Amino acid sequence: MSAFRGTMRDVGLLSALPVPSDYTGTRLAACNLCEAICGLELTLERGAVTAIRGNEDDPLSRGHVCPKGVALADVYTDADRLRRPVRRVGDEWEELGWDEALDLVADRLAATAAEHGRDAVGVYLGNPSAHSLGSATHGTAFVRALRTRNRFSASSVDQFPHQFVAWQLYGHQLLLPVPDLDRTSYFLVVGANPMASNGSLMTAPDFPQRLRDLKARGGRMVVLDPRRTETAKIATEHHFVRPGTDAAVLLAMVHVLFAEGLTDPPSYVDDVAAVEAAVADFTPEHAEAVSGVPASVVRQIARDLAGAEGAVAYGRLGVSTQGFGSVCQWAIQCLNLLTGNFDRVGGVLFPEPAIDIVGRRIIGPGHFDVWRSRVRDLPEFAGELPVSVLREEIETPGEGQIRALVTLAGNPVLSTPDGDGLGRALEGLDFMVSVDLYVNETTRHADVILPPTSALERDQYDLVFHNFAVRNTARYTPPVFAKDADQRHDWQIFAGLATRLRRRPGAPRLPLRARLVGAARMAASPAVVLTGLLATGRAVSMRRLRAHPEGVDLGPLRPTMPGRLQTADRRIHLAPPLLVADLDRLRAALAPSVVREGELLLIGRRHQRDNNSWMHNAPRLTKGRPRHHLLMSPGDLAARGLADGDRVRVRSRVGEVEVEVTGTDDLMPGVVSLPHGYGHQVAGTRMRHASQVAGISINDLTDPSVLDVSGNAALNGVPVTVQAARR
CATH class of the missing domain: 3.30.200.210 (Phosphorylase Kinase; domain 1)
Incomplete structure (x- = not known):
């Protein structure tokens, strides 16, 4: 033993x-x-x-x-997980050694940049990149070394509006106020489902218990959502809202604050009168007409936010992933600021993490429209182009055409608009490399896959999510299992590629100082980098974290404003021109128009056992009732002569799919719902169990031409028709 x-x-x-x-x-x-x-x-x-x-x-x-x-x-x-590099040979995969694999990738990327320019190499960063210490310390440095403007990530699928508004109001894209969930008395949730997510851009583990605690102290939770979600079912109140009209409802609440003299903004907030003028025509009656939320409810919620002893307005995916996500998030910030619940105990506060990625500029503050996409002329945000333009940038010939693609822990074929079209575009690339654990719907198109170790084989510190937590804590956990000798951590893969690229003729070249700094960073392990950051950070050392792998409590959130503002004058300008100007587009979109006969609005959904587009090959997570069905209200089923369990055809402007339908009273009439992350194309992948839950991809229906002003995709409120499938 x-x-x-x-x-x-x-x-x-x-x-x-x-x-x-x-x-x-x-x-x-x-x-x-x-x-x-x-x-x-x-x-x-x-x-x-x-x-x-x-x-x-x-x-x-x-x-x-x-x-x-x-x-x-x-x-x-998992037997399906890759542990060594593989190269695609026809329809088969063959293993190769790490040196051979890294040399091959470096050669092809350097050759592409030398022949066609550095923008001919595109990069896509998937969501898991933000959840890995090694990716945070080394992955971003590798991406910068490529010096391409064709950078994309999952952020433009679900959270650009948050970042865009934070940059406009507070001076940094990740200076995001977080609900003081453990002390609030009134929690307004718009288009979010924390019972399934445990918070998003609000790190709130065990949300169910936190909600029970809120109710026990006499607090209330009110939910606005077109679906009676797991969160809505246990709310104090739930009100249906028509997809895509949340901005009208939220702006009407801001209107009520001004109309009834309920505003109490902090002294460092400017341009309040400009906001009052901008929302003058967004009345509760107008909101009711377009959204279905009664005007009386709109007024009461605004009054409750202003009158509660600590209140929060919070919105997430449902309001971000639509054509007016940034206006929605701006309106939510206005509600918190104007009711006096900003930087207030029980309202919204800013975490003070042990490593302040905002104040120390570990992640840049953000910028907008410094360059534009080649084909559709869309502006970048924070150094990234909207992922909705990735397909056209691959398929359209000319200078700057993407000819080689690097994907890092992502599956955009399932998670981005018109995924089926993107999958076809990937087939036309000259070269593609993926850093990923699996052969999936995206990586099956790669020429080489470089698999990193899994979570239990590497150390972890959450550089990102401590910045969004409802309590200040810090935690470092060493690896549970040692990696095999022929495995590589993600940071070792990035370091190996960056080192090789520096030696290749024709590869992109950073300025000398940046090259030296990058080389030094790549040579150090994530733990060494973390130790240095903690040594100059806030009140906790690496020695202390190693002694307490359960985590260290740094205390509840507390007021920190205006000192932590990142704006040049340390003030909040509440009426940014980019957002106010977008109200005209919103007015036009909400104007009365002819609705196509039989048209429905499609929204997504998530489940606690789902992890976006992966882990559907884990039997313990996929057992039970099917979760991939289309949900529809009984009245909408009957109007189309459909019955529960029928197979139906769902058609949008960009595509069509066939799927089973389930009737439920949880859907607002006129709304249908498909889950995000399904549609597994098992052929050509190595996720055998996923065939049992393959379903279809909602993103074969979403439209890449519909975007928020920030560049975020509009995955919710997609017009579709539903009819019986051909027999």
Whole structure:
């Protein structure tokens, strides 16, 4: 029996070492699958994980764990997961050594840049990139070394409006106010489902318990959503709202604050009168006419936000992933600022993480329209172009055409607009490389796949999500398992590629100082980089974090404004011209128009057991009732002569799919819903179990031509028709 037998929760060196292959005992870890960043306790028997539970000593997650966290070991043991590089040869995959694989990739990327220019190499960063310490410390540096303007990420699918508004109002794209959930008394939730997500851009693990605590102290939660979500079902109130009209409702609430003299903005807020003038015609009666939310409800919510002892307005995916996501997020910020709930206990506050990625400019503040896309002439934001233009930038000949593509932990064929069209475009690339664990619907088009280690084989510190947490904490967790000798961590892959690219003739060249700094960063491990950042950060050292792998409590959120503002004059200008100007487009979109006969509005949805487009090959997460069906109200079913369980054809401007339909009263009449992340094309992939839950992709229906002013995709409110499938 191993000498390591027993519990490894002591503060010694042993708790930082990967467990031996025959280890029996417990080990602490962290879940990096979503923004909740829950602390975990693993039980191991002879080196195998036999149980995963929430770590009760974690000061943020407090023992909470969701089904995805319990399934984390399934990724580690998954036979479908790649562990060594593979090269596509026809329709087959063959393994190759790491040196050969990295040399091949560096050669092809350098040759593409030399022949066609550096913008001929495109990059797509998927959501998991933000959940890995190694990707944060080394991945972004590798991307910068490519020096391409054709950069894309999942951010322009779901969160650009948040970043865009934060940059406009507070001076930094990631200076995002967070609901003080543990002390608020009134919580308005618009287009968000934290019962399934445990918060998004609001790191709130164990949201169900936090909601119970809110109700126990006499608080209320009010939800506006076109679907009676898991969150809406346990809310104090739920009101249906027509997809795409949230901006009218939110601006009407701002209108009420002015009309009834309920405004109390901080002294450092300017241009309040300009906001009052801008929303003058957005009345509650107008909101009711376009959205279905009664004018009386609009007025009451505005009064409650202004009158509660600590209140929060919060909106997420449902309001961000539409044509007016930035206006929605601006209106939400206006509600919090004008009611006096900004930088207030029980309102919205700004976390003070151990490593302040905002104040220290670890991530840049953001910029807009510094360059534009080649084909559609759309502006960049924060150095990225809208992913909705990726397909056309690949397919359209000419200078700057994307001929080689790098994808990092993403599956845009399933997660971005017109995914089917994008998949066809990928087939025409000269070269494609993916850093990914799996052969999936996107990476199956790659020439080379470079697989990193899984979460349990690497150390973790959440550089990003501590900045959005409802409580200030810090946590570093060493790897549970040692990687095999022929595996590579993600940071080692990025460092290997960057080093090789520097040596290739014709490869993009950074200025000398940037090259030296980049080389030094790439040579250091993420733990070394993290140690340096903590040493100059806030009140916690790497030594302390290693001694407390359960996490360190840094206290509740507290007021920090205006000192933490990143604007040049340390003031908030509440009426940014880019946002106010977009109101004319909103007015035109909400004007009375002829609705096509039989047209419905399509929205997405998520489930607690889903992790965007992956983990559908984990049997423990996919068992139970099917979740890939189209949801439709009984009245809309009857009007089309359809019955529960029928197979239907759903058609939009860009495509059509066939899927089973389920009738439910949880949908607002005139609205249908498909889940995000399904549509697995099992042929050509290595996700065998996914065939049982393949479903169809909602993004074969979403329209890449419809965008928010920030460049974010409009995945919700897509006009569709539904009819019986051909027999």
